[in-house]
Amino acid sequence: MGDSAIQEGWVMFEGESVRLRALRSEDVEHHLRWRNDPKVVRWAAAGDPCFGPVTAEAIGRGFExxxxxxxxxxxxxxxEELAGGRVIGMADYRDLDPYAGxxxxxxxxxxxxxxxxxxxGRVRRADGRPAPPARHGRFRRLRTCLPLIVRP
Structure with a gap:
């Protein structure tokens, strides 16, 4: 993991070609675009209306x-892609069970x-573990035993 990544923000995992890092205020534009794209909404959340479409105001409040x-x-x-730092997606943890890990x-x-x-799959393998097959080819929901380690 490079020093610049640590200095620019929290980095959770860095894999062979992708990095998982903390949100930054400039990420809001990507989230707004993705969450208002019908194809992304369909594949990312099976059309869940909570995922999108959303207004810029709602995304802004969430980011704040x-x-x-x-x-x-x-x-x-x-x-992010490691080469160049291009923002390509988002990842989230939910249904956290700290007792079971x-x-x-x-x-x-x-x-x-x-x-x-x-x-x-590279996001999932960023912690060094193999990724199971993707569902629907686009979105991955995994029950995982990842340690929730975040470095400042």
Missing amino acids: TMLRLSPRESAVFTV VATLGVTIGEKELWGRGHG
Whole structure:
């Protein structure tokens, strides 16, 4: 993990070609675009109206809240390509069970031209464990035993 990544924000995992890092205020534009794209909404959340479409105001309020929290508390992360740092998606933990040490990991690759190229699996493998097969080829919901380690 490079020093610049640590200095720019919290990095959760860094894999062979992707990095999971804390949200930044500039990520809001990507989330707004992805969550208002019908194809991304369909694949990312099976058309769940809570995922999208959403207004810029609603996304802004959500980001204000999440940016005040530590990445561990917000449990929402940005997926970047290592080469160049391009933002390509988002990942989140939910259904956290600290006693069992498990959580559900949701990964959405919002950049449609990258769909089917293995980026979701690379996010999952960023902790060094093999990824199970993707459902529907686009969105991955896993029950995982990832340690929730975040480095400042």
